[in-house]
Amino acid sequence: MSSRDDILSRVRANLGVAAGDEARRAAARAVLETPAIGPRPSLPDDLAARFRMKAEAMASTVDRVATPAEVPAAVARYLAERGLPARAACWPALAGLDWAAAGIDVAARAANGDDPVGITGCFCAIAETGTLLLASGPQTAATTSLLPETHIAVVPVSRIVPAMEEGFALLRAEQGFDLPRAVNFVSGPSRTGDIEQTIVIGAHGPYRVHLILVGDA
Amino acid sequence: MRSQAMFFQRRAGEALADPRLQKNFAGLKDKFVGMRARAVANYENDFEELRDAGQAIRDRVIDNLDVWLELFEEKATARGATVLWARDGSEICEHVIAIAQRHGVTKVTKSKSMLSEEAQLNAALAAAGIQPVETDLGEYILQIADNEPPSHIIAPAAHKNLDEVADLFAATHQQPRKTEIPALTREAREVLREHFLSADMGISGGNFLIAETGSVVLVTNEGNGRMVTTLPKVHVVITGIEKIVPTLADFATLMRLLPRSATGQEISNYVSVCTGTKGEADADGPEHTYFVLVDNGRAGLVGSEFQAMLRCIRCGACMNHCPVYQTVGGHAYGWVYPGPMGAVLTSLYTGIENALDLPHASTLCNQCGVVCPVKIPLPELLRKLRERQTERGLRPWSERLALSVWSRLAQRPALYALATKLGVRYLNWLASGRDRIAVLGVAPGWTAGRDFPAPQGRTFKELYSSRQEQKA
Known part of the structure; x- marks a missing residue:
């Protein structure tokens, strides 16, 4: 007997059920067709304010501008304030912004280990926890x-949704039922507490996450 | 990992006598317990309702585990992943080595996987000429410390302090010794970054498998889980068969429980839902994705009186809150999983007869039961294990004799009254006027680390009958 059949038949024997029980499969499929939403925290009406508060609690920094055209200047300001190099890799969708005018050298490609700064958009953002939802794809490198x-x-402020549930619903509405290869929920810079449970910001991922909200207040 | 669970008493004694270890674990207790309490208090709704929902989700899966496994397999396969099955640790190693050889892999980066500890996978990989590199900072520290076992499921190097890590890094990396935690963390980042960029294969565990989408979920703070699922051309997921959740909505519910219970965070920094393989035009991601679904004892719990244990989502809250774990640390438990959940799993997965002390390494205070995010009745399971030990005659003769004497006495009230009366006289004689007994004559072990309180006045039965007389 293969390992698969052996394991499944032991599970069935212990549950006291037979293989190929269509009624049990149908019951499971019904769960998939009408997924039940579980209990959730109550959120305030102002999702942007909630998102900002929670993002800052996870050690992200947050700025806000009115239009996309203002983004390069806001990025330049952030980098200059912290003495960071004005050189970045960005998602192709953002390549059309006037980075040169803001004095930033931006390459529209996936980031590699040598890029000091990575600039991305997001598929949407989660107000509940101050989290970015990043969906991988040809134009949205995970690196x-x-x-x-x-x-x-x-x-974009218009892309802030209440919770993960709405994020998945939006993904399916816009990209189809199947999930993209990677859906990464990102909440602030990487961290570790593995030495003496002391939280250190900057483990394997970024040391800094800066969010630029775009849209009218 | 070969179980050392039979040596709990000796290893616990060594841990108690090690002041450095005692100090390291004291810090762990303060931080994790306080952070969880704050996170639960700050939850903007009823956390108990959330625990009930978590339990219901996990029970729904386990009650129909065969069906959910098949549905997951269908969906994952349809998305281009290969689903393999392993009865035990040696089959895990066979699968992983075969995959590595098929793709010409010489180095693998690993995100934390407790199942690879169950299987002793690193040793098997090394023996096959494949270099395993642990990338979770805690696991990396243990790997360069000559492959020490983890002492906590989410803080594997909790037993090591800053000085020990600094010494290890200086010896291993051939760099000047650093003494600040951020500097040590950066040094590990730089060493491991090279490995991330050059490994051909990534191995990870899985916090959840989602049947609806055929996905694996990885929850990390360091970002290593993202690295091993993004950069190498092959990704191998090793998980237990019980890790399935039906839907994305169920997963969202469990994510409100897991980080709060584990580290006291509302959300972990990185939650990655990985599905299938890299698309033709995709900028990154693995070209080959494998799932190794592992039994290694789990199927035996299905339908048994211990089935509730399969709900476990591996948060570590039970050990963080356990007065025994807090005192003796993780290594005393002797296998992969420590604390209350470890005492249950080690007994059931490695054999009740091979872990005789573990069900007794608990005061049954129910701290673990109260904090468990999926409401596993851990003290009840530990008590059931004690019953199984007794039924199988696995307890020592002295304990069996004592209990049979007690049960005879308890069934004969007059004899019982006499025995307690004599007992009290004996104890009063031992105390000889003091309120504490330094050495308990019949059971000196009990007073090896504490005093025994001297009886105060008469026995309960004597007091009770005199009260009854007064009333009459």
């Missing part, structure tokens, strides 16, 4: 938010 020491994300 850009992961390898550089500084990750800057552009977050």
Whole structure:
């Protein structure tokens, strides 16, 4: 007997059920077709304010501008204030912004280990926990938010949803039922507490996550 | 990992006598317990309702585990992953080595996987000429400390302090010794970054498998889980068969429980839902994805009186809150999983007869039961294990004799009254006027580390009958 059949038949024997029970399969499929939403925390009406508060609690920094055109200047300001290099890899969708005018050298490609800064958008953002939802794809490299020491994300206020549940619903509405290869929920810079339970910001992922909210207050 | 669970008493004694270890674990207790309490208090709704929901989700899966496994397998396969099955640790090693050889892999980066500890996978990989590199900072520290076992499921190097880590890094990395935690963390980041970028294969555990989408979920703070699932061309997921949750909505519910219970965070820094393989035009991701679904004892719990143990989502709250774990640390338990959940799992997965002390390494105070996010009745399971030991005649003769004497006495009230009366006289004689007994004559072990309180006045039965007389 294969390992698979052996394991499944032991599970069935212990449950006291037979293989190929269509009624049990149908019951499970019914759960998948009408997923039950579980209990959730109550959220305030102002999702942008909630998102900002929770993002800052996870050690992200947050800025806000009115229009996408203002993003390069906001990025330049952030980098200059911290003495960080004005050189970045960005998602192609953001390549059309006037980075040169803001004095930033931006390459529209996936980030590699040498890029000091990665600039991404986000699929949407989660107000409950101050989290970015990043969906991998041809134009949205996962490495850009992961390898550089500084990750800057552009977050349209219109894309802030209450919770993970709404994030998944939006993904399916816009990209189809199947999930993209990687859905990464990112909440602030990487950290570790593995030495004496002392929290250190900056483990394997970025040391800094800076969020630029775009849209009218 | 070969179980050392039979040596709990000796190892616990050594841990108690090691002041450095005692200091390291004291810090662990303060931080994790306080952070969880704050996170639960700050939850903007009823946390008990959330625990009930978590339990219901896990029970629904285990009650129909065969069906959910098949549905997961269908969906994961449809998304381009290969699903393999392993009865035990040696089959895990066979699968992983075969995958590595098929793809010409010479180095693997590993995100934390407790199942690879169950299987002693690192030793098997090394023997096959494949270099395993642990990338969770705690696991990395243990790997360079000559492959020490983890002492906590989410803080594996909790037993090591800063000085010990500094010494290890200086010796291993051939760099000047650093003494600040951020500097040590950066040094590990730089060493491990090279490995992330050059490994051909990533191995991870899985916090959840989602049947609806055929996905694996990895929850990390360091970002190593993202690295091993993004950079190498092959990704191998090793998980227990019980890790399935039906839907994305169920997963979202469990994510409100897991980080709060584990580290006291509302959310972990990185939660990655990985599905299938890299698309043709995708910028990154593995070209080959494998799931190794592991039994290694789990199927035996299904339908048994211990089935509730399969709900476990591996948060570590039970050990953080356990007065025994807090005192003796993780290594005393002798196998992969320590604390209350470890005492149950070690007994059931490695054999009740091979872990005789573990069900007794508990005061049954129920701290673990109260904090468990999926409401596993851990004290009840520990008590059931004690019953199984007794039924199988696995307890020492002295304990069996004492209990049979007690049960005879307890069934004969007059004899019982006489025995307690004599007992009290004996204890009063031992105390000879003091209120404490330094050495208990019949059971000197009991007073090896504490005094025994001297009886105060008469026995309960004597007091009770005199009260009854007064009333009459």
